[in-house]
Amino acid sequence: MITFGIMTLNMESETSYIDQIAKLADSCEMECFRFIPSKINPHTLLVKGKKFNAKDQTWAEGEFPIPSILYDRCFYGDDEHSKQCIPIVSWLKCRNDITFLGYGLPNKLELYNVLKNSVLTPYLPPTMKVSNPGEVLKELKIRNRIILKPISGSQGYGIYYVKQNDKSFHVKTEKQKKIISHIFQNELKLNHWLNSLMVQRDYLLQPFLELANDHLQPFDIRILIQKNEHGDWVTRGKGVRQGTTGGILSNLSSGGSVIRFADWLAFLPPAKREYIRNELTFITANLPRLLEQEFLPLFELGVDIGVARNGAIWILDVNSKPGRKVILETKPELKETLYLAPLLYGKHISKLEQTERKSSYATTLFS
Template structure:
């Protein structure tokens, strides 16, 4: 029987989703395990984790060999535990006897540098690394409004909106579902704050795009793409994420809400709806293949698309470890499909000769 392992940084992470995958494992002729990367014994290569008991329908403590198919759901932070896990996962990715469903994507800057020379370049907000404060001040003098994003960020954490007024500077962010706003009286005070910020993390600078609806709520389109049981990319579904009025984020973790795509599309003029659908189809048809030409194989992608007030379409983010809340809330009939998808693709991988696939992509071992 195929051994299917799910890796997380905590045994309390994504429990409902992982439990449902495990319940479907036996029907896919798989035995399901879950563990934390640091629970691998480097000498015996045995893992202390949990095995799903398909009879009792529960997880039981177990020691087992590293599963042959791995689903990586590790979300890294700046904490010590993350720093311990990253090299272990990179080591696992280098092993020829283990296959990951997906090998992840690099940071936002590397992703931008790759896609800006592709057929999707027109959909990318111009981005540059913030190496010093003068870059931010120069762009503010021209554009008046900017967005700063951490290059390794996810779920909207650490994103800042900066606006240059006549004499003052307005900075806004969202933390724990609250909008936090601050006025700096002059350039000197802004520089002091910026210097502290960019010492802590690497940031990207982008122009501020008017991506809010008529109620001044930031919104975007979240599309979930996955590979099916034949290894082909398919769109599982899409929905609309709306943020707080006056906010800068539509992320659900920042207090956003969702509406289904058909309901939202009914509010649009027919010509605009047709145009948006055409653009979305062009993006999702090209994006996965472009990424897999440059980076290691992927299993799923969460693609966030912004629609500006002037009608322009923007790729805001591409995530190789997407959540499913948008689809669970707007298309609950997809739940069974989404629970089985990792297992069916894992089964496909186990029946495919992957040596050439792995060798071709070994130039990148991104976490």
């Protein structure tokens, strides 16, 4: 049987999702395992983790060879365990006897630099790397309102809205589902805060986009795209995420809610509905192809699309390790399809020669 392994940074991560995949593995003639990268023994190349028993539908602790097909669901932070696991996963990606469902994407800056030279460039917000407070203050004088985003990050963590008033500066972020707001009375105090922020990590700067609805809730469209059992890209579903009134994020981890895409679309004028449908079709038809031309093979993408008040459509984020909550809440009938998808695609790629999917290695760990 094909051995199918799911990697996470802790054994409590995404338990419901992983359990559902494991229950379907036997029907796909696969054995399912889950483990943490740091539990691989570098000498024996055995890994301590859990194997799913199809007969009694339970997980059993054990030690086993590294599975031949790997589904990477590791979400890295700044902690020591993340730093320990990153080179291990890099090593796994180099091995010719192991195939990943998807090899991930690079950081947001590398992604932007690739897409800005493609047919999708009109959908990209102007983006620049900032390495010191002076660059941020210069852009603030030009734009008045900006967004700062970590170059390597996900789920909306570490995103800041900065606005220049007459003499003061307003900074806003969201943490633990709460809006945190602060006023800096002068440029010197803002400069000091920016300096402490940018010492910790690299940031991107983008103009603030008017992406709120009539209730002043930030919102975006989440699209889930995956490869099917034949290796073809398909759009599984779309949903609209709405954030907290007055907030800057629509992420569900920040307290956002979800509505059906069709319901949201129904409130728009017919011409605008057709325009948005056509634009989203163009983006989803081109994005996966463009990414796989530049990077290693992928399995799934979560694409976040912003619709501005002036009608402009923006690609806000592209994530190679998307969640499923938006789609499951708006299209619960897709549950089994989404749980089977990694297994069916894993079965498909197990039949292909390694050289067809992976000819060289690139560092693609952070999304």
